[in-house]
Amino acid sequence: MKKTFTLITLLIFLIGSIFTIATPLSKSLANSTARIEVTTTEEGGNTVQGSPSVTAxxxxxxTVNQVTFYAKAINEPDSLYYPYAPDSSAPYTWTWPTGDPWVPDGKYMLKMVLEYSTGEVDxxxxxIFVDNYSEPNAPASPNNLTVSSxxxxxxxxxxxxxxxxKLYNYVIYQNGTVIAETTSTSYTIDQLSVGSLYQFRVKAKDIYNNESVDDNTIGVLTAAKNGKVNSLPxxxxxxxxxxxxxxxGENGYSGTVQLSVTSADKESLNRVDFYVKTYESPESEYWKFPSTNQSGGTYSVNWDTTSAPEGKVIIKAVAYDSAGQSKTVTNVLLVDNVGDGQTSPGWEPADTPPANRIVGYLAGWATYGDYEIMRDLDASRLTHLNYAFAVIGDDLRIALSDPAKDLENFAELTQLKVHYPHLKTLIAVGGWGGSANFSEAAATHESREIFADSVVDFIVEHGFDGVDLDWEYPVTGGGPGTYPNPADRDNYPLLLETLxxxxxxxxxxxxxxYLLTIAGGATAGFAENTQLxxxxxYLDYVQIMTYDIHGTWETRADYNAPLFDDNGATYSVEIGVQAYLDAGVPADKLVMGVPFYGYRYNVTSTENNGLRQPxxxxxxxxxxxIIQDxxxxxxxxRxxxxxxxxxxxxxxxxxIFISYDDEESIARKAQFIRERQLGGAMIWEISQDYGNALLDSLYQVLKDPI
Structure with a gap:
């Protein structure tokens, strides 16, 4: 929804839309001295964090006519290079926002296509390696590793x-050394010695070149001269x-924990050893439990978590038979001995729902952490909840982006509505990372029918009250998989009409x-490109994303969502709102976005308290x-x-400079909504609140009719 798209970037896309993103059919330049410069974490290094500058x-x-910047995960095919807006003015620099969920840690290939005035193309x-987080970004190992013959x-x-x-392939290890890679789920190793013991492990490698951390090692004996072999433990x-x-909500453990494995064939086992290490530490730091308890076919150890640091750990158990063959299993657990200071639930329900729209977005991925829908989501102070995000499949039908988690969350939203029957839920489609195929879905009468029919089926099946379209962005392109397409301007209202x-x-x-809403960029350009x-x-109301006015993709620290322009010093929420009103959106239909997040900058100057400093x-x-810490x-x-x-x-x-909104500024924005008689407030994103303090600030101002 909010992900990294600025007003400035939108203008760049408007300009860039007149150019094709394809490489021209021109001669390549031989013996080029062109290169890519990147602001890395160390001099001469290849590691980046945050929002590095990438320069051609x-x-x-x-003499340069135009430069286009592309990026992809290292193991993705070249067809999946994501193009950024072309640049025709020196210096040819882009800010590349890295980090979850769109640019997770791992290895990437950056590409610059330089078109010269001579017709040559470079x-x-x-x-580049992206490294923002202490914990490794690791795909899950394949399980049930065994010997088929x-x-x-x-x-x-x-x-x-x-x-x-995001799987790319599997990496086969023999005695700790890589011997092969394969995309199959089986592999044969030849030229082994008779009756010898070997250690084999299979790791998953993803498109970012990250490999598994969890362990599935097996110890295997080749057949003896008489051909006899024993089954693995x-x-x-x-x-x-x-x-x-x-x-x-953290699902962690505190104090003494009993760790155990069981075996139905205990007679064949010689012993079981247990190990533990922190998730991010190297495998050489596994600590072995001194002894293991056995009771029948159960093997266990008692683990005192107070001796371990807070955070994720990997527990490993290795079972051995008398011949030395082995089987390894692992489990990732969370050590959580120290509370975060937040009360549960930390709020009291409001006596009555708000009289004006208060719309909250809930990101599905937020529920992977400590946020629980039934405990933490204060629906008493909301009128609508947008679940983010569904996507559009290549068949032009709406699709789940995270099937297992989304379905679990949908069931909880259904329960939530039993407690708060006034609440309306909508499925939000798209967002910055999920807007691919919007152009295709809107392109023809047939494609619009296919998409619209699938949306109706989806909301009926999953109990939603409507659909919210977050297309980022029509005409100009924006998120991964989108592209500039002038035809979007005419097709956008046709898509809404069909829906x-x-x-x-x-x-x-x-x-x-059934409700139909949109979320749009806070510019006159977006309003024009959608004939808003x-x-x-065709819409019940229109949400304007009046945030990310400035952010980490820029070169200077500035305000995320300034309400007013400070006498022309900045673009503002007010200017964005006026652009929509000028475009013809009725005030009582316009729902103004407010952020429950901000941006943190390590500024290089303390002048002006870090504001607008590099x-x-x-x-x-x-x-x-901010509050929890x-x-x-x-x-x-402050x-x-x-x-x-x-x-x-x-x-x-x-x-360190931090731009954010607090209870005072949120209340001031709510008052602005009352003063301008707008249609309400929209929140990105509801789980980012603390004890629902910001939500209550909105509610107190908007609970009574405007």
Whole structure:
């Protein structure tokens, strides 16, 4: 929804849309001196963090017409290079925002295509490693690694497929050394010695070149001269029994935990050893438990988590038979002995729902952490909830982006609506990372019918009250898989019209009104590219993304969502809102976006308390994290900017500037909504609040009719 797209970038895309992203059919330049420069974490290195600058350096003496920047995961095919907006003015520099979920840690290939005035074309590439997080970005190992056949000189391994959706291939290890890679789920190793013991392990490798961390090693004997072999040891997955962690919703453990595995064939086992290490540490740091308890076919150890650091750990159990053959199983657990200070649930339900729209986006991925829908989501202060995100498949039908988690969350939303029957839920489609295939879905009468029919089926099947389209962005392109397409301008209202007709037809059958809404970029350009003054007739309300006005993709630290322009010093929420009103969106249909997050910058100058100063490192930060970590009690000073009506934090000793919204600024924005008689407020993103303090600030101002 909000992901990294600025007003400036949108303007660049508007300009860039007149260019083709394909490489021209021109002669390539021989003996080029062109190169790519990147701001890395160390001099001469290849590792980047945050939002590095990526610059194309043309060949000596050449005049440039245009440069296009592309990026892809190292193991993706060249057809999946993602193009950024072309640039025709020196310096040819792009800010590349890295980090989850769109650019996770791993290896990438950057490419620059330089088109010279001579007609020559230069293509230069550079490998880069993204490293933002302490924990490795690792795909899951394939499980059930076993021996399907063996002889005196060969072993055939087989395994279940990895569950990773970014799988590239499998890497085969023999005695700790890589011997092969394959895309199959079996592999035969030849030229082995008779009656000898070998260690085999299969790791999954993803498109970012990351390999598995969890261990599935097996110890295998080749057949003896008489051809006799024993079956491998067999043990269950590791189970953990102990007290719940101190932080509600974290699913961690605190205190003493019993770790155990079981075997139905205990007579064949010689012993079982248990090991533990922190998730991010190397395998050489596994610590072996001194002894293992056995009771029948159960093998266990007692683990005192208070001796371990907070965070993820890997528990490993290795079962051996008398011949030395072995089977390894692992489990990732969370040590959680120290609470985060947040009460549960930390809020009291409101007596009545708000009289004006308060729409909250819930990101599906937020529920992988400590956020629980039934415990933490304050639906009493919301009118609508948008679940983010579904996507559009290559068949032009709506599709789940995370099937297992999404279906689990949908079931909880259904329960939530039983407790809060006033709440309307919508499935949000697209977002920055999921807007691919919108152009195709909108392109023809047939494609619009296919998409609209699938949406109706989806919301009826999963109990939603409507659909919210977050196409980033029509005409200009934006997120991965999108591209500039001038035809989008005409097709956008046609897509909305088709959806409106299909939803109304289903509503006649079901005796209810199904909602149709959008979220749009906060610019006049977006309003023009979607004919918003005309298109709005098909919508129940229009959400404007009045945030990410500035961010980590820029070169200077600035405000994320300034309400006013401070006498022309910045673009503002007010300007964006006025652009939609000028385009013809009725005020009572316009729902204004407010962010529950901000941006953190390591500025290089303390001038002006870091505001609009250059920075070397950056990243997003939620309001929850600001309060949870007690930043205001740890060296940060809060300042209020009167010209923009937003706060910021500055840590002078560490030169850290944080742009964010707090209870005061959120209340001021809610008051702005009342003053301008707008249609309500929209939140990105509801789980980023702390104890629902920001949500309550909106509610207190908007609970009564405007």
């Amino acid at each position: 350096i043309p060949a000596d003496g050449k 293509t230069v590439t550079r490998e 063996r002889s005196k000189s060969s072993v055939t391994l087989s395994w279940n497929p990895s569950v990773s959706d 067999s043990i269950s997955p590791i189970e953990a029994i102990g007290s719940s962690g101190a932080t509600p 409106r007709q299909k939803l109304d037809a289903q509503g006649q059958i079901d005796g209810k009104h 003054g005309y298109s709005q007739q 920075f070397e490192g950056s990243g997003s930060i939620t309001y929850k994290r 007690g930043l205001l009690n740890n060296g940060y000073v 300042y209020w900017d009167e010209g923009t009506q937003v706060p910021y934090l500055f840590h002078a000793a560490e030169s």
